Amino acid sequence: MNVPSRVSLNAKDLQLQEVSVTRKMSASLPKLRAAAEANGLPIHHLGAGYPHPEVTDPRGFIAHQNAYFEHLAAAEGNNDPAALPEFLREAYAYTDTLGPRQTREVFADVYGSDWQVTIDPDRLIPTVGATGGISLVCALFERPGVPLAYITDAPTYAGFLVRSVLTQSSQIFSVDMDSEGPIPEQFRAQILAARAAGFFVPFYYTVPDGHNPAGISFSTQRRLDILAIARELGVLILEDAPYIYIDYNDERPKPFLALDPMQTVHLFTGSKIGLPGPRIGFIYSDALLEIADQQQVPIADLLLTESSSDILFQNPAALRGFEGLLHKQDDAGVFQQRESLWEVAAKKLVVYRENRELLLDGLQEGLGDWPDEFHWTVPEAGFFSVFTFLRPDITTDDAFIEKLVAQYGVVVIPMYGFYPEDAKDRDPRAGMNQLRISFCFTESAGAARREDMRTAVAAFCDAIRSITGKQAKR
Ligand SMILES: Cc1ncc(COP(=O)(O)O)c(C=O)c1O
Known part of the structure; x- marks a missing residue:
């Protein structure tokens, strides 16, 4: 008898996709x-x-976390030094879908005060970063x-x-942007068009501060119009806010969460303010849905039910570590909430501002x-600037990107992959004259970082001048 060594499932009708665009790019x-080298x-x-x-x-983070854990143990007031502290037992045990209550209370307090919004810790659901929030x-x-x-x-x-x-x-109905954010008339038209085509429109997803990849922050007026x-x-706003604290202005526009927590579903992530590895995030909304x-x-x-049927258990130790970040030690070593x-x-x-200035000056x-x-x-916030060729004969396709890397050693990301399909239908050249330049990363630190940046x-400017046939004027 012929026994197959592997199960073979005919799944062609499922139209499964093999690799995502982003993974293809990084691969x-x-x-x-290697070609550049x-x-x-x-x-x-x-x-x-x-x-x-x-x-x-991570070393500073871990040292701070350890000190905070010692503080939590001491606060339990158990006189037996060999006894296992209760918080530590819980931090490594199965926990609730909401995770430790204290972490949510402290975060609700600190974040709520930063953005002048009342956050109910019972509605604050931990997520696996903002990525987990989007998925949820x-x-x-x-x-x-x-x-x-x-x-x-x-x-x-x-x-x-x-x-x-x-x-x-599911399908995307996208809205073009100008320098202040999405174009309001098109925003309205796309919601109505989607409904007329028989779709349910649950929300509008956006990144109003330090937009990735558009390299802008929305103006206050545009936020209000949207x-x-x-x-x-009757459409919710799903506000993804990874760069809300990576902001270079003294006066910052209010996030949608603060403008209207009943219309907004807000995604917080610890990835940029803390570290991405521990995968800390929260989703928050005061919105009501008619079911x-x-x-x-x-x-x-509803999100909590969804989360409990998905990840079910949070990582309590990681959440407690993040709680540590929400505390500081005074000169006497005593912990207090920030x-x-x-x-x-x-x-x-300090680092991102310097890098941003080096990019813009350069x-x-x-x-x-x-x-x-x-x-x-x-960019008023975040990690990115979008570079646009205003003359029509430059096409920032894969061949252009490959040339930048192989001939000039410059790695930037082409923008065309960030445009939804319907935007490409409207304009087949969408993003084909644009590059995303990021200023968040170098392999070096301090003076060497500044020099690398x-x-x-x-090198980027040299490459662009050379490709477009320009001589440096000074
Ligand atoms: C807009 C946006 N959302 C989400 C993420 C991913 O965040 P997290 O690490 O919290 O999943 C990023 C990371 O670059 C981002 O730029």
């Missing part, structure tokens, strides 16, 4: 790097969106099996692009003489 990099070129990192190693050294909300709305239309920006975050259309009955339409048409029998229920209750997460952000902002110096040919966004920007 091709090592080969390109073979040409004797150093690699200039202007592509990766990772937090900088200089501000994510999508899963909630996918459950009934009706065709869904997600409204999002063109361009939009690659992680959302990939997750949102995981279910083949919010007014979302309210009028069967015209019942109104908090979306938080007044603000801006205290933590301040140290990171671009101005290297390419600023041709304002009719090159444009770049001035400066050199990388200069």
